[in-house]
Amino acid sequence: MASHSIPHFHNDAGHAKIEIGVKEFMCVGAQPPYDHPHVYLDMGDATEIVCPYCSTLYVYNPDLAANETIPAGCVYEVVEDAA
Template sequence: MAGHATPHFQNTNGYPSIEIGVKEFMCVGATPPFDHPHVFLDMGDDSERVCPYCSTLYRYNPQLKANETVPADCVFDEEAV
């Protein structure tokens, strides 16, 4: 994703898994001030990755855009905080 902003995702509602449309991303945990260190995750050739801080399971869904998630409320907007 060189040259593009890295999407950030949050799991404030504690979902067991989140579908995302990218394989390189940042997990922030919950919405600040309850976030964890913002960690870069890369799925590589896999289609799933677990955040080592909050244990959220992220699943790659190629039908989603970079700014879409399932459930729909998991995109983190840094400017809104």
């Protein structure tokens, strides 16, 4: 799996809110092939932001690492072909 320099998150399960440990990230909506345009979001001084495509509410939680979410399992990792 390839990693991103900026964390990417998805919301396949349709959670009303996802807590994340970063303030700058990419939202992909659902995982491909059902994803929306991968949009860069920056909370700035705020502690929450809504994705303009999928309306997922992301809430900053400083106790989480960049690769952790509440609920768990919302980190998106790109799987590249070995060919």
